[in-house]
Amino acid sequence: xxxxxxxxxxxxxxxxxxxxxxxxxxxxxxxxxxxxxxxxxxxxxxxxxxxxxxxxxxxxxxxxxxxxxxxxxxxxxxxxxxxxxxxxxxxxxxxxxxxxxxxxxxxxxxxxxxxxxxxxxxxxxxxxxxxxxxxxxxxxxxxxxxxxxxxxxxxxxxxxxxxxxxxxxxxxxxxxxxxxxxxxxxxxxxxxxxxxxxxxxxxxxxxxxxxxxxxxxxxxxxxxxxxxxxxxxxxxxxxxxxxxxxxxxxxxxxxxxxxxxxxxxxxxxxxxxxxxxxxxxxxxxxxxxxxxxxxxxxxxxxxxxxxxxxxxxxxxxxxxxxxxxxxxxxxxxxxxxxxxxxxxxxxxxxxxxxxxxxxxxxxxxxxxxxxxxxxxxxxxxxxxxxxxxxxxxxxxxxxxxxxxxxxxxxxxxxxxxxxxxxxxxxxxxxxxxxxxxxxxxxxxxxxxxxxxxxxxxxxxxxxxxxxxxxxxxxxxxx
Numbered sequence: 001x002x003x004x005x006x007x008x009x010x011x012x013x014x015x016x017x018x019x020x021x022x023x024x025x026x027x028x029x030x031x032x033x034x035x036x037x038x039x040x041x042x043x044x045x046x047x048x049x050x051x052x053x054x055x056x057x058x059x060x061x062x063x064x065x066x067x068x069x070x071x072x073x074x075x076x077x078x079x080x081x082x083x084x085x086x087x088x089x090x091x092x093x094x095x096x097x098x099x100x101x102x103x104x105x106x107x108x109x110x111x112x113x114x115x116x117x118x119x120x121x122x123x124x125x126x127x128x129x130x131x132x133x134x135x136x137x138x139x140x141x142x143x144x145x146x147x148x149x150x151x152x153x154x155x156x157x158x159x160x161x162x163x164x165x166x167x168x169x170x171x172x173x174x175x176x177x178x179x180x181x182x183x184x185x186x187x188x189x190x191x192x193x194x195x196x197x198x199x200x201x202x203x204x205x206x207x208x209x210x211x212x213x214x215x216x217x218x219x220x221x222x223x224x225x226x227x228x229x230x231x232x233x234x235x236x237x238x239x240x241x242x243x244x245x246x247x248x249x250x251x252x253x254x255x256x257x258x259x260x261x262x263x264x265x266x267x268x269x270x271x272x273x274x275x276x277x278x279x280x281x282x283x284x285x286x287x288x289x290x291x292x293x294x295x296x297x298x299x300x301x302x303x304x305x306x307x308x309x310x311x312x313x314x315x316x317x318x319x320x321x322x323x324x325x326x327x328x329x330x331x332x333x334x335x336x337x338x339x340x341x342x343x344x345x346x347x348x349x350x351x352x353x354x355x356x357x358x359x360x361x362x363x364x365x366x367x368x369x370x371x372x373x374x375x376x377x378x379x380x381x382x383x384x385x386x387x388x389x390x391x392x393x394x395x396x397x398x399x400x401x402x403x404x405x406x407x408x409x410x411x412x413x414x415x416x417x418x419x420x421x422x423x424x425x426x427x428x429x430x431x432x433x434x435x436x437x438x439x440x441x442x443x444x445x446x447x448x449x450x451x452x453x454x455x456x457x458x459x460x461x462x463x464x465x466x467x468x469x470x471x472x473x474x475x476x477x478x
Contacts, residue, residue, distance in 0.1 A: 012125060013037040013055050017046055018062035018089065019070065027060065027089075027113060036122065043073055050081045058085040058125040063111070087121045089113070107334060117330055147183050148331045149324030153316035153470045157184060164311045165191035170263070172248075172308050173286035175315030178364030181286040182246060184313060189242040194282055197241030202234050205250030212255050214271050217262075223272025235268055235279050242282045248308065249289035249300060260304045283308065318359040318366065319427060321470050325355050328363060332370040342374040347383045356393040358427045434469045437462070441471075 014036050018024035024040050031038035041049055050056060059077065064070040077084065085106040107121035147154065164171055165188050173181040182201060189199045207215050214223075218233030234243060245251075251259065262268045263283060267276040285308045294300035318325070329346060337343045346354075359365055369391065373382050384392055437455070444450035452462040466472075 011035060011037050012057040012122060013039065014058050014060055014122070014125075015046070015049060015056045016040045016060045017043055017070070017073070018060075019043075020062065023062070023111070030113075030118075034119075034122075043069060046073060047076060047080060050077055050084055054081070054084075056084065058087060058106075058122070060087045060089060060109075062089045063091060064088065085125045087125070108337065117334070119327065119330070121334075147180065147187060148327050149321060150327065151316075151321040151323045151470050152467070152472045153321045154324060156467075157313060157315065158187075160311075160313050161187050161191060164188060164313075166193065167311075168282050170282070170308050170310045171284045172310070172312045173284065173315060174312055175288065176317050176360075176362055177288045178362035179315035179317055180363050181315055182244065184315065185242070185244045185284045185286065188284060189244075189282075192242070192282070194241045198238050199242050199244065200234050200238035201244040201246060203246045204255075205247035209252045209255070212252070213258065216255075216259070217268050218270040220270050220272035223270070230270075233268075233270065235262065235281055236277065238281045240280050242284060245283060245285040247287060248285040249287040249291055249294055253299070253301065256301045256304050260301065260307060263304070263307045316470065318362045319357075319430075320468075322355045323470070325366070326351055328366060329354070329370065332367055333374075336370065336374055341371075342378045344370075344373050344377055344379070345381045347381060349384045350382050350387060353384050353387060353393045354391060356431075357391050430469065433465070434471060437466060437469065437471055 014031055016024050016028055016031075016038060017040075018027070028038040028040050046059075050059070061074060062070060064074050074086070078086075088105045088108045089111055090108055091111050106125070107117075109117045109121055147158065149155075161184060171185070171188055173184055175181055185201075186199060189195060202216065204212065214231070214233065216233050216235055218231050218236055221230045245259075258268075262279055266279045268279055269276055291300050291305050291309075295302045295305060318328075329351065333343060333345075354366075354369075361368070369388070372388070373386075377386060380386075437451070440451040440454045441448070444454060448462060448466075449459045452459040455462065457465075
C-alpha cells in the first residue's frame, strides 16, 4: 500500500503486520473507513518503518508465535522503538503471552476484531500521541490505559491537563468521588518536568488527625512515644516531584495552618526538630466536598483555599459523559483480561441499560460492576436481565434516552405514567434537555445561533448548556 503523504493532522497512522493477508486487508479497509491512515507492512520491511523519524503512531501485529516468526520480530521492534504503542491481535484460545510480550503491549484485540475493542485501543493511541512528547521525552504507554473517553467533557479535562502540566502551579481537582481525580493528578505529574521524580499520594481523610503531621513532615527519633527512629515524611519523599493531597477537605484545621505555611514558604520542620527543610514539591489537591461552603461553615481556611486553587479542574461525573461508557466498559474488560482474571461480553441492550443508569459512584462503581460480572458470568455474554437489579433501567426510560439521542421529540415518561420503581427526575430532565438541544441543532444545520433562536434563548446561554451537558459543538466535531 502506498503511504498517504497528505493527511489530516489528527489522523493516526497505523501499521498492520499480519501473516493472514486476507485478514490484514479486511482490517485495513475497516480502519480506512473509520478515517485512519492504515498501512499494511510486510514483516521483513517493518523494522525499516519504526524508530527515529517514523511517522507511525501505532503497530497492529497479528498472533505472535515462534512458528510464524512474529514473536522474534515483535521483540526486535520493541528493542528498536520501546515507546511505539503496540496493539496485539490474538485468538480467544491463544496461549498466555510471554512476559516481555505482555509488557510491551498497549492493548489486545480479540480476533475476529470487534468494533468496540478496536475503537477503545485506538482511543488510547490517540491520547498517547496527543501528549506524547513532554520536554522532548517520549511518554509511557502504561499511563494512557486510563482517562478513557472522547466526550467533550473529558477532552476539556485533557486540554486543561496539557495547559497546566508544564508549570509548577498548584492544581485543585474538584468532583464527585470515583470520577478519576487521582488519574488526572498522575497525568499532570507525568506530563510535567517533574515526571522523573516521585509522585506521592496521601489520603488526608484516611490518616488520624494526631498522626497526619508526622505522616506529612516526618519526625525525629524520640519526638513522641513510639518514635523509635527518625522517619521521613511525604514531603521529603516527594522532593523534586509531586505531592497529591487527596480529600484535602477532610484535613483538620490545625493541620491546614501548618500546610499553608509550607505552601507559602516552601520549608517545613520534622516533628521534634527545629531545622528547616526545603520543600521542592508541586502540590496537587483533590476533594469531593464544596470547599467554598466549608469556608462559610468555618471548617476550611480561606487563605489555604486560594493558595491551592490556582488552577482548578472540574471532573465530570459519569452520568454527564454517558457517551464514554462503552469505551470505558471495553477498557475495563481489557484490563481484567490482561490480569488473567477472566472476561465477559455485554449485549447492546445491556450497554444501553448501563448508559441510562445515573452512576452515583461514577467510574469506580462501573469498575466494581465489571469485576462482579466477570465473577458471576466468566467468559459469558451478559444481557440486561443478567445485570444486578438496580442497573436494569426500564425499557420505557431507555427508549426516552434513545429518542433524545436521535433528536426525536421526547415524551415525558410514557403513556402509562411513572415506572413502578420511580425515577431520578434530575437525570431524566437532563436527558430530555440534551435531546431537545440536539434536535434544535439538527434542524438548524448545526448553526448554534439559529438553534438558540428555536429554543428561545441566547446563544451564549446555549453554548454554556451544551458544555454542561457534554454536547459537542459542530465546529469542534471535525
